[in-house]
Amino acid sequence: MLVEFAMQHAWLVPLLPALAFVIIVFLTRPFRKLSAIVAVGSMAVACFFATLAAYGIFTNHEYIEKPLVYATRWFSLGLPGMPDLRVDVGVQLDPVSAMMLFMVSFIATFIFLYSIGYMEGDPGYSVFFSYLSLFGASMLLLVISSNLLQMFVAWELVGLCSYLLIGFFTHKISAREAAKKAFVTCRIADFGLLLGLLALQIVFGTLNLTELAEKIEHFEEYTTFGMLTLIAVLVFIGPIGKSGQFPLHVWLPDAMEGPTPVSALIHAATMVVAGVYLVGRTMFLFHEVPSAMQLVAVTGGFTALFAATIAITQREIKRILAYSTVSQLGYMMLALGVGSLTASMFHLWTHAFFKALMFLGAGSVLHALHHKADVWEMGGLYKKMPITTWTFVIGGLAIAGIPPFAGFWSKDEILVAALNGGHYVLFAMAAFTAFLTAFYMWRMIFLAFFGEENPANHPHESPWTMTLPLVVLSVGAIGAGWLGTPWYNIWGEWIKFGHPHHGPVNYGAMLLSIVLAAAGIYLAYMLYLKDAKKKRARKMAEWFGPVYRMLYNKYYIDELYLWFNHALVDGTARLFYLFDIYVVDGIVNGIGAFARLSGDGLRVFQSGRIQNYVLIFFLGVLAVAVLMAFTGPSAASLVLGGVK
């Protein structure tokens, strides 16, 4: 009964946090605690409905095969009967969106709760919760959209919230610049996505997901294969920006300027996976175009490896986590590219738990250390902050891929998918990335939480509103992967594109990934914990000096972009402006000046003064006389006509 209600009214899920946003902005802003309660409460209720709706979907075989869609007209142009352009808005519930709906609202609820303690004492407390609520609403809208334009609206709105929240500490220049960078970088990507959507609309006459899926299956009736390839590539540009794929990943690490709950919610668990989600949502399009799939896979695989190499050398706790997010998003893209929606969504699901957990853990550490972020200045935190430490360790085990923690199962599934698809190079890259991941994560854990205490720090455990989310999420980080073990893969039955894959259990790949993870952790242990003075680590950094510096400086990509922006874009802009004021305006002013000067000149002839007229008359006579004197009368008569 209640489940039926939740499924039919799934639009309530985004509406509730949207209402919270309105209430906080217009009513409860002066009352800090009340604002927080409104935000957390509305998200919790939304989560309740989302859970029911998801339950309804997953327990009914019918909905797993065929999405449940409620849609209505948003606007249309042309005659009502046969519109030239019609865009619908609606709700589409199927296993993928139901899973996301549950995941987003669940994680958001606990991160909202965590923010109550974390943001304590900030002057913008209420504003922060209003932004969080707006984000929650937009993200949930994105998830349940039945139409790509509606999804694009939400896509941009989550981008706006990301912008507002990255720049939340408005007085900091670094925050301001990071926010701007995030928005502009994503905008470049969205330009591609928008073109893709326009092309889809024009070619297929609709942006409704279900209709597109049907039409693209027989795309030959509408367009050529080349056009479809172009569309797929254009659509993929959007996710490259949003999900921080190379080469538009640069905004994500900078986004860590935002408050930590924001990093956990937006820049780890939910918004940044929107790109992966979008590709998953439009799998019917990519599925038709093998070259686009290849592009997705290679972009993902490369990003995963690339970001992992940078993460090895970083010093700030949140930056390391940010690069690891980029890397993990690469895994998800890779999985999509090799054709496994199941594996991709599975990793998205487990990653949301363990990465949100680790960010919140990092936030707890920063809270205790008064925002000292360098892991080399931490150490030994486990004594004073046991809950934070042990939950963080769980997250570390999960992301490194140690069974039975969540990350192991999903990463294993991606590796197997790459292997089964015959993508051996990508498989090797992914496997090596797994090793690097274990290494840099445990480097961070050993440096920050274990080893000797830094006497300059006076850490303390955080309040229950912060530790409770840590505990809840660590339960997810342990168990979220058990839904999709190779022996009993209920996940694969639920979330799939086409038919579920039932391959034999690949023990070789499983063993390999365990060995690689263990090796990474062991190496980190040898370098950063056993060797208390870290002599060997320093020596290695010296040996590989240039490489180390290149990695530490993120391959100098930011510098390159900065140069491009300042020298090229601003330079061109300056050129256009100069052209405008000197050439275009010069002509305008020139015409004006010409009119004025010719007026001034002609005025002499009409001054009304007898003297001027006499002077002109005299000058004329003089000119004729001179002419006659030099050339004789014949020339003068030529000039003067018949006058003799």
Added chain:
Amino acid sequence: MEFPILLTILLAPVFAALILVFVPKEEHMLIKSIAAAGTFVSMALSLVAYFTYNQEIGGLQFVFGHDIPWIKDLGVTFFLAADGISLPMLLLTNLIGFSAVFASWNITNRPREFFILLMLLIAGVMGTFIAHDLFIFLLFYEVVVIPIYILVIIWGSSKRVTKEYAGMKLTIYLLIGSAFLLVGVIALFVKTTALAGAPDMSFTGLAQVAQQLSRFDQIWLFALMLLGFGSLISMWPFHSWSPDGYAGAPTAVSMIHAGVLKKIGGYGLVKIAVYMLPVGAAFWAPYMAVLGVIGVAYAAMGALAQKDLKYVVGYSSVSHMGYVILAVACLNVIGLNGAVANMFAHGVMAALFFSMIGFIYEKTHTRWIPDMGGLARQTPRLAVGFMLAAMASLGLPGLVSFIPEFTIFVGSFQVYGGLAVIGIAGIIITALYVLRAGANTLFGPPRPEYVHLEDIKGPELVPLVVLGTVLVVGGFLPSLLFDMINSGVVPLHAAISDVLQIGGKF
């Protein structure tokens, strides 16, 4: 007889201006209240008209004065009427007019004269949108020029250029535009009268005959109209009055000029030039599209190089009008809808932008971006208004300008393909300059000299509330706007495509 709603809307500010003449000039509060009341009546009634217009029936409604002959020999009647294209523009004028009164709340230099002129300006602009007679249309258009000039040179500000220069440039451009227009209109009149036998200056009457003109006539007549309306809507390369003019003008004039006055150009293009001369339009459409796209990209780059807030918005409005021209050039239902809707959306956004910049200038006495920063701390409401306008300017979905831009993109991508892509790329540059201006003005460390700034309050909040509401509501319920515009565009498009279908015989 039906209540003459359009006439009342038109005359309310005129009436207010008349009362103002008799108010003692020291009574600032009274003066402002009368101005506010006059524009409020217009705004309320235009909302009534907007929501009581019957879209099912469509066509001309609230007709007034079509049987009142004015100049019999020329076939001129005082014909007022509204359809789905003019009603949004009328509403826009009044939303902005009402807001502009409150944006000028702190004026101390001769407020009485200021508000009298402002009322006349608003009435003149309104008149162009509800006139259904070409002569009356031109008449109102000329009425607009005089108050604009005086308002700029007396209440304007001199920065990069003097206010006298700005006022002169603005006025001369308007006059040159109208000179081309006048020639075009006279020629059109002569040609149609010759063809039909009897003079008729009403839009519908003219159109029926003009659509039958020969291809050659239509082409050169349309060229004249394009020059006239084009310089009014700041079509590249006739745009250079726009940034200087807005920078020199007082806030209220910038709001009205960027918000609605330049839209007369787009409105005229659609409702007069394209409607009456479809064959000419079809001939010039590709050139218009090119000029539109150049305008988009060129002005966006120009905006990127600016350091004065008003110049940023000035260039940005040129850039946005490029989209309107591109959209008109599509000559299809989607494009024409997008053109009108984008004029509405840009009007709301530009007016909000200019009003917020006006307040910033009032408080900080500067518009120079490098001299600002961190204002969001002291003036959060101002910052909200500024950011709302900024986000609307970059076409953020959820605000009123996104769907119009989207429809323009669909329409123009369909017709012009790659050319449209260049135009669409403008959204990246727009984001860059708008966010840069916003960030450097509002965010970053607060400056000591601005610590004591007061946030906008009381009557100063009216522009933010009125225009901000429209921005958000229009963003989430685009059909409120589009159903109306569509009811006007569909018959217009049907008429021109009928002509274009059989246009082969010319």
